[in-house]
Amino acid sequence: MSLLADxxxxxxxxxxxxxxxxxxVPDQSRAERKRSYAVxxxxxxxxxxxxxxxxxxxxxxxxxxVGPDDRDGVTxxxxxxxxxxxxxGTPGSVGLGVGIPADxxxxxxxxxASVMTSLAVAPGAAPAEPAVLxxxxxxxxxxxxxxxxxxxxxxxxxxxVAHAGSVRCGANVExxxxxxxxxxxxxxxEWDDDSLHVAQHDARIGRDASLRHIVVTLGGAIVRISTNxxxxxxxxxFEGLGVYFADAGQHLExxxxxxxxxxxxxxxxAYKGALQGDGAHTVWVGDVLIRASAxxxxxxxxxxxxVLTDGARADSVPNLEIETxxxxxxxxxxxxxxxxxxxLFYLQARxxxxxxxRRLVVRGFFASIVQRxxxxxxxxxxxxxxxxxxxxxxxTEADG
Amino acid sequence: MSTLEISGLHVSVEVExxxxxxxxxxDLTVRSGExxxxxxxxxxxxxxxxxxxxxxxxxxxTSGSVxxxxxxxxxxxxxxxxxxxxxxxxxxxxxxxxxxVSNFLRTAKTAIDGQSPKLRTWVKDVKGAMANLRMDPEFAxxxxxEGFSGGEKKRHEILQMELLRPKxxxxxxxxSGLDVDALRIVSEGVxxxxxxxxxxxxxxxHYTRILRYITPDFVxxxxxxxxxxxxxxxxxxxxxDEGYDRFLTPA
Ligand SMILES: Nc1ncnc2c1ncn2[C@@H]1O[C@H](COP(=O)(O)OP(=O)(O)OP(=O)(O)O)[C@@H](O)[C@H]1O
Ligand SMILES: [Mg+2]
Numbered sequence: 001m002s003l004l005a006d007x008x009x010x011x012x013x014x015x016x017x018x019x020x021x022x023x024x025v026p027d028q029s030r031a032e033r034k035r036s037y038a039v040x041x042x043x044x045x046x047x048x049x050x051x052x053x054x055x056x057x058x059x060x061x062x063x064x065x066v067g068p069d070d071r072d073g074v075t076x077x078x079x080x081x082x083x084x085x086x087x088x089g090t091p092g093s094v095g096l097g098v099g100i101p102a103d104x105x106x107x108x109x110x111x112x113a114s115v116m117t118s119l120a121v122a123p124g125a126a127p128a129e130p131a132v133l134x135x136x137x138x139x140x141x142x143x144x145x146x147x148x149x150x151x152x153x154x155x156x157x158x159x160x161v162a163h164a165g166s167v168r169c170g171a172n173v174e175x176x177x178x179x180x181x182x183x184x185x186x187x188x189x190e191w192d193d194d195s196l197h198v199a200q201h202d203a204r205i206g207r208d209a210s211l212r213h214i215v216v217t218l219g220g221a222i223v224r225i226s227t228n229x230x231x232x233x234x235x236x237x238f239e240g241l242g243v244y245f246a247d248a249g250q251h252l253e254x255x256x257x258x259x260x261x262x263x264x265x266x267x268x269x270a271y272k273g274a275l276q277g278d279g280a281h282t283v284w285v286g287d288v289l290i291r292a293s294a295x296x297x298x299x300x301x302x303x304x305x306x307v308l309t310d311g312a313r314a315d316s317v318p319n320l321e322i323e324t325x326x327x328x329x330x331x332x333x334x335x336x337x338x339x340x341x342x343x344l345f346y347l348q349a350r351x352x353x354x355x356x357x358r359r360l361v362v363r364g365f366f367a368s369i370v371q372r373x374x375x376x377x378x379x380x381x382x383x384x385x386x387x388x389x390x391x392x393x394x395x396t397e398a399d400g
Numbered sequence: 401m402s403t404l405e406i407s408g409l410h411v412s413v414e415v416e417x418x419x420x421x422x423x424x425x426x427d428l429t430v431r432s433g434e435x436x437x438x439x440x441x442x443x444x445x446x447x448x449x450x451x452x453x454x455x456x457x458x459x460x461x462t463s464g465s466v467x468x469x470x471x472x473x474x475x476x477x478x479x480x481x482x483x484x485x486x487x488x489x490x491x492x493x494x495x496x497x498x499x500x501v502s503n504f505l506r507t508a509k510t511a512i513d514g515q516s517p518k519l520r521t522w523v524k525d526v527k528g529a530m531a532n533l534r535m536d537p538e539f540a541x542x543x544x545x546e547g548f549s550g551g552e553k554k555r556h557e558i559l560q561m562e563l564l565r566p567k568x569x570x571x572x573x574x575x576s577g578l579d580v581d582a583l584r585i586v587s588e589g590v591x592x593x594x595x596x597x598x599x600x601x602x603x604x605x606h607y608t609r610i611l612r613y614i615t616p617d618f619v620x621x622x623x624x625x626x627x628x629x630x631x632x633x634x635x636x637x638x639x640x641d642e643g644y645d646r647f648l649t650p651a
Pocket of ligand 2: 446447448491572573
């Protein structure tokens, strides 16, 4: 057994930067947070609550009250390979039976949703191509999303959910990875600058099943994605990868809660973010709970932030709660650093122009995560999107 | 035929309580094909001179001029200086995570030449240069300087010089931290560049041992931010025997 809670620090600390040692955690345990389908069980957040303290709640008001979908304002298209079916129905009271709202926005979306979109991968299926769902909004359309993804036993698949356009979107995503299945789910947020998006992802990972859960958040005024993971059998594996890039005025928030209850499961979380421009704000909260029953757990979580300009702020809060000594490994690392001018100097001293040099460094920063994604077309899209964020057209020599 | 001309160069750095002058009037001319050694005690300003020529933002030129073939180097950005033909092999090369050596070299070559190198000859050139410097081919896929040993970093600097073919190269203590074999390999690399190009060299060093492999045409003794004495290769031997004591003004 090894227990290492390593905390590394970047060269400069920017904005609030807290870790489990210093964090204010009012709950006795992360497990005690309220869960309910009923909106009335959650008061409207005022920003002082533990789970809303970083979020500009005033700007999210519309997503805290029940309201109908703007049906004409949103299009959803599906591209499905053999072995994958997509259908639209009514959510019923418990949806897929995996998720239960954990905050006001999620409960509001749950209650307001008129349609549940189900995406099912047949048991044993191994489609060669990714299944792609495209959600596109117009004119700040209200969308109460409910997406239920089930990966049948022993299937192997990649599912991409791509978000674009202008919305007010509250959403619940339920993810059921049945025994022995391998699912890669990629959620890409390339919203317009005026979009609000608050989503809760709940994943249940079956015996010997694995979920690679990838979140790429580049666009939107406020995006907040809370991902909750639990295991329903032994031998489950969760890999949570995230890439985000916040520009001036953007608030991008990612929260994870991995609940280890059965023994011998693993989780590996790695999120990296870049920030540039005035008021760019990112939040990453990574909670991992290893319950007394979860012997043989192996978990690691990492968050790194790269601050490219003044006036941006990155909050990073890892929190590891361990109730058993019988674990294989547990650790976390979190660091926020400024753009390294020495790296820029070194590259420029070899003739590389400043904008290309900056792009190389930022691409290099993200590369360790992006390379792990392992789906070439997704990797290309992310790299192209990062290049766009850096305000440059991709160049052939910078294939980092 | 190129000429780097440094005259009356004064350079300061910002420190907590104002600014501190480090270079106090440097005059030096380096022409194509010449090899100049700069020797001097710790803290005398040798690296400051090197960084100032390369354009590091930390160093502020307060007076004096630097020209390369008549062009004002001080008016150029860091990358413009490199594209004009200046090269600095650094005393402490910087790690660049996530950027592979091969991508870095190709990007730099493209920038210096103004066009991408022909793929086939380029791959061959890189492989050959690495083999000459006894660098394992796997270095091409490693991230720039990340986890390199001190000696590996220095070889990597010389590799870049070989591939980028500068007009004037400044080598800042490329010999320090190298064992005897590595010193020979790196020196051979420098001599290859000398033999196959018209490079002018400014070799900054503490020790005379590298000068046994790379023969200087001129030796300059650097003390307290300026050149205190100049001579031929024999001056290096004298420094080896006598040290810098006679140049150091009593406090
Ligand atoms: N950024 C800085 N801030 C303050 N002092 C500096 C800075 N950079 C250099 N100096 C000082 O300037 C002087 C010259 O430093 P420099 O690195 O140029 O010396 P050097 O001759 O290269 O020494 P060495 O032989 O040890 O490499 C030293 O006293 C050093 O402390
Ligand atoms: Mg030095």
